[in-house]
Amino acid sequence: MARIPLLGRLKRREYVAIFLGSLFVVLETLISFIIAFLPKPVIRWFYDRSRSLFHYIAGPPLPKSEESRLVDHIRRARDFEELCTIFGYVFEDHVVLTKDGYLLTLHRLCQKKGEQRMPGTSTGKPVVYLHHGLLMNSEVWVCLTSAERNIPFVLVELGYDVWLGNNRGNKYSKKSIYHDPHSTKFWDYSIDNFAWNDIPDSIEYVLDVTKEPSLSYIGFSQGTAQAFAALSIHPPLNQRVNVFIALAPAMSPAGLAAPIIDGLMKASPTLLFLMFGRRAILSSAPSWQNILYPPIFASTINLSLKWLFNWDSHNISRAQRLAAYTHLYSYASVKSIVHWFQIMRTGKFQMYDDDVQHVMLARTTARPSGVSSYLPARFPTRNIASPVVLLYGDSDSLVDIEQMLRELPSHTIAKRLHGYEHLDVIWGKNVHQDVIPHVIEALKKYCVLPERVAEEVKLVNGYNSYHYEDTSGYSTPGMVANSD
Secondary structure (H helix, E strand, C coil): CCCCCCHHHCCHHHHHHHHHHHHHHHHHHHHHHHHHHCCHHHHHHHHHHHHHHHHHHHCCCCCCCHHHHHHHHHHHCCCHHHHHHHCCCCCEEEEEECCCCEEEEEEEECCCCCCCCCCCCCCCCCEEEEECCCCCCHHHHCCCCCHHHCHHHHHHHCCCEEEECCCCCCCCCCCECCCCCCCCCCCCCCHHHHHHHHHHHHHHHHHHHHCCCCEEEEEECHHHHHHHHHHHHCHHHHHCEEEEEEECCCCCCCCCCCHHHHHHHHHCCCHHHHHHCCCECCCCHHHHHHHCCHHHHHHHHHHHHHHHHCCCCCCCCHHHHHHHHHHCCCCCEHHHHHHHHHHHHHCCCECCCCCHHHHHHHHHCCCCCCCCCCCCCECCHHHCCCCEEEEEECCCCCCCHHHHHHHCCCCCEEEEECCCCCCHHHHCCCHHHHCHHHHHHHHHHHCCCCHHHHHHCEEECCEEEEEEECCCCCEEEEEEECCC
16 A cells, blocks of 8 residues: 555554644634633633632732732733833834744834833834744733833833834735745744844834944844844844844753653654644633633643743743733744754754755665765854843743853853743843843943943943833842852
8 A cells, every 4th residue: 555655654653652742732712712712701610610620729819019910900901001101101113024924023112111102113213123023913912010120111211222122924924926925825934034124124124214333233043033133144143233132042942851742843843734734733721711710821821831941930030921821922923843853863054955855865775874865054143233232031941051052253242140941041030130231231342332331231240231210210230140
């Protein structure tokens, strides 16, 4: 009997994974479909039952404090605008058309509290661009429970023109002039497309609006990988980025903490296509937020992060997790996840490998050691000319700093954050002491600063100190010792 070319070469455990994955996808699709058509009273019933179950186990709820009310406001905020409104900030929406037809939303924060200006114009302020990580959108930067730990708010008060980008396909960029978002062609993108189009096109748009010659780039997780890739393949782009600050940098992660998933996906990354199709991955995630009581939803996320990455999240407060986890997920293509597993499999920061057939043949055909008929191109990251500053946690399972430094130019500066995991770098309870001062110091060193920054960011007894103050008079100093 004739065999299907791909399936005929799979191992027994891979058949099991395909079956379980397909079952999961069917259940996910079915549950999402059911939830979408459930009337609100029924959804509320499920929510109330999960709340009753939680309090039956954990005890009765405590009286609402000011902090818990703030957490509820952040958790329930529907979008970027509502998150900014909570802290009294006004923002601008901008839309970028990439060269391959995707429409990307950019958010701009350029007004201090109480400041008035004409929207959509140049401010004359130095520009900072922030970009989120995998399965995220721009909300992850502004869903913190205090303004002093919020990097965009701190920077705008210090006098920067702050922009926040969004990847194609996520909550704010689910539009193309060529492809319908329900089609597989819309979701046919990987890190390559972010590097060739999304990042350079967004940067050029920002500089065109602001009339500035260059900007400072701050990326988180995959937002750093996209910049590593973009700067390496677009030499002129290096003249447009005066400093690249990489928070929890990602380039070639060692893998996942869950050995079964890690081994299976490294062996055959393209199995994800058989399991999840060629569209968005985990599209049912927002639906679960509607029917699960927030502490239960947060506990589910915690368990998932522990299982997949061995993160304990001890540096992120319970209140911050409750507030931020509802803003953690956004849509991304299955292909972009496959790309990451290809990188993990080879240990090289390379472009997407389209040739599935050669991968399958390599597993079934005897070849002389070291001989390969095909190798995907690697991103030439040693060619990056922009100054690079890495801020990484020494407890982050996704960062192999030694391997990363071998692949980056010699002018790269790496600063270790003791005891920090991945998400801690943006949501940790002490980022105003351990992270933000390093960010400000890098901006101070490599780009022209607003007058207020030059006055307030000073070296005091070996410490980088800064001061944040809002219009209500609330202020908090932050200090961090110079890292090794």
